[in-house]
Amino acid sequence: MRILLASDPVHLPSLVSAARSLSPSNLEAVSTARAEVPVDRLLIADVRVNDCWVDALTPRDFDLLLLPPTRDFKEVGARLAARRGLPYLSEALELELDGKVEASRMVFSGRGVERIRTSLPAVATLNLDGFEPVEGSPDSVEELKVDCTPRVEVIERREREAEVDLSKADVIVSVGRGLKRKEDLEMIRELASLLGAEVACTRPISADLKWLPEERHVGMTGVRVKPKVYLALGISGQIQHVVGFRDADTVIAVNIDPDAPISEVSDYFVVADLYEVVPRLIEEIRKRKRS
Amino acid sequence: MEIVACAKLVYDETQIPVEGDRLLVDQAPVKVSDIDRNAIEEAVRIKEEVGGRVTLALVVTGPFDEAILKEALAMGADRALMVQGDEVRGHNPYRTAQALVKAIEREGIRPDLVICGEGSSDQYSCALPAMVAEFMSLPVATFVGRMELGEGKLRVERYLEGGYEIVEVPLPAVISVTSEINEPRIPTVLQIMRAGKRERSVVDASQLGLDYPEMEEIEMKAYVRERLRKRIEGDVNEAVRRIVEVLEEKGVIP
Numbered sequence A: 001m002r003i004l005l006a007s008d009p010v011h012l013p014s015l016v017s018a019a020r021s022l023s024p025s026n027l028e029a030v031s032t033a034r035a036e037v038p039v040d041r042l043l044i045a046d047v048r049v050n051d052c053w054v055d056a057l058t059p060r061d062f063d064l065l066l067l068p069p070t071r072d073f074k075e076v077g078a079r080l081a082a083r084r085g086l087p088y089l090s091e092a093l094e095l096e097l098d099g100k101v102e103a104s105r106m107v108f109s110g111r112g113v114e115r116i117r118t119s120l121p122a123v124a125t126l127n128l129d130g131f132e133p134v135e136g137s138p139d140s141v142e143e144l145k146v147d148c149t150p151r152v153e154v155i156e157r158r159e160r161e162a163e164v165d166l167s168k169a170d171v172i173v174s175v176g177r178g179l180k181r182k183e184d185l186e187m188i189r190e191l192a193s194l195l196g197a198e199v200a201c202t203r204p205i206s207a208d209l210k211w212l213p214e215e216r217h218v219g220m221t222g223v224r225v226k227p228k229v230y231l232a233l234g235i236s237g238q239i240q241h242v243v244g245f246r247d248a249d250t251v252i253a254v255n256i257d258p259d260a261p262i263s264e265v266s267d268y269f270v271v272a273d274l275y276e277v278v279p280r281l282i283e284e285i286r287k288r289k290r291s
Numbered sequence B: 001m002e003i004v005a006c007a008k009l010v011y012d013e014t015q016i017p018v019e020g021d022r023l024l025v026d027q028a029p030v031k032v033s034d035i036d037r038n039a040i041e042e043a044v045r046i047k048e049e050v051g052g053r054v055t056l057a058l059v060v061t062g063p064f065d066e067a068i069l070k071e072a073l074a075m076g077a078d079r080a081l082m083v084q085g086d087e088v089r090g091h092n093p094y095r096t097a098q099a100l101v102k103a104i105e106r107e108g109i110r111p112d113l114v115i116c117g118e119g120s121s122d123q124y125s126c127a128l129p130a131m132v133a134e135f136m137s138l139p140v141a142t143f144v145g146r147m148e149l150g151e152g153k154l155r156v157e158r159y160l161e162g163g164y165e166i167v168e169v170p171l172p173a174v175i176s177v178t179s180e181i182n183e184p185r186i187p188t189v190l191q192i193m194r195a196g197k198r199e200r201s202v203v204d205a206s207q208l209g210l211d212y213p214e215m216e217e218i219e220m221k222a223y224v225r226e227r228l229r230k231r232i233e234g235d236v237n238e239a240v241r242r243i244v245e246v247l248e249e250k251g252v253i254p
């Protein structure tokens, strides 16, 4: 079983960890920069654009090609599979190999999980939740020359260092469109800090309003979290968001609408205005901390 | 400009009944996959800006619903190309993308621009736009949250996890859009009535000579998590006390 990995250096250590759990006979990785990972061969390729990733991987030999589940690599994986006539599994969970490949996937916005079986060679982007990054030294490191004329031209690329990894947070205070103004995040931050919690949000808050960075949005297209307590403030409870906090131990929701769908998926559903609840909650917790 | 807006008719995942660990998928109504409505909207906006024609290429994965097709067309598409049959059901983006491309070719459409949603509400594998681009040998930009039409090219902003990327794509090209790109219009009753008369072709995917790797669905289960579902209503101060109690119980506050 020859497994090939293609990744940015940030996701590579977790990807290697996931690949090693499949006991490959040979493990090779292509990365854009050197990383200290235990693989048989590490190929460093100077690729800056998806077009060149696809070209770099097209001639390579593998039984299984694994990629991180990022937006860029979902494009690269799908294109490569189409070009090579191979099956493609997107955001696979629980991969198993037995001459063929089997994987679970979330479907219907997380309302269901399906199990898919297909032949090798195959291409998959892999959900990396739960794989601890591994360190080690590659047996050999080589440079990979990539002959590529990209068809799209990158004018600018801006990447921020992620400020937080919500999947590791113990307590989360999450806000949705029930929050009226960006300034009101101040009281949310204050509450979070009193609870030793991280602040999270729904997709409209990060993607449309840009009040919080993308890595704080919970859900199908965001982060999946598993805190002890998830406090959802002004969140309606659409399935695409709910799937992100399904593994929380306890969910407390505050919503002004008694019929909000989040009532069905929370342990404690508080019908109230968050603007009345949050300041009182802050006050109450402060009082307790003083005494 | 010859524009194709790709859309998928899917079971409405928010309305699938659950029985134990089973999802009763075929008891749900169908809808146009959410983000595909943004794709249709964007296609129509470009047509309104520079002229041309929009073909709504609709992959029918479950039962067909005439009212929903009409509503989608009424957003401003000029005609519909429907691809249906067993081959476009279930999960195999390779097969679906190939069916779509072959159907477009068979209709003699040579698009300047193909616009798709970033991913579908049922599968969200985000693979189709990338695969369509490969099968058509066209350049592609995925996860586009903003775009601007230039001379023979598009300048787009790709929304990525930790930031963004601005790229220029020469036309013809394939674009996948995110839901942030626009607010899909709601057509009026009159527009919907008129849309019924628009030209349409129906292609049966089994007639397209598809050749694809098999993917077998061996199981599908509902993913549910039981919750206490306790309701706290009435006096706010009392509600706050209850929240504090729960937080204490869970060891979040001393």
Ligand SMILES: Cc1cc2nc3c(=O)[nH]c(=O)nc-3n(C[C@H](O)[C@H](O)[C@H](O)COP(=O)(O)OP(=O)(O)OC[C@H]3O[C@@H](n4cnc5c(N)ncnc54)[C@H](O)[C@@H]3O)c2cc1C
Residues within 6 Å of the ligand: A175, A176, A177, A178, A179, A201, A202, A203, A204, A205, A217, A218, A219, A220, A221, A222, A233, A234, A235, A236, A237, A238, A239, A240, A241, A244, A254, A255, A256, A257, A260, A272, A273, A274, A275, B034, B035, B119, B120, B121, B179
């Ligand atoms: C393919 C796809 C993927 C998606 N992925 C994600 C995802 O990963 N994560 C995600 O979050 N969303 C995602 N979405 C969007 C999702 O469908 C919902 O639109 C979104 O989660 C709704 O966010 P919200 O609850 O903040 O807003 P709304 O649905 O507008 O809800 C706001 C809620 O606030 C309540 N409220 C208003 N005022 C107050 C007040 N003063 N006090 C208390 N409550 C108040 C209202 O009653 C309402 O219930 C996705 C959508 C699609 C189509």
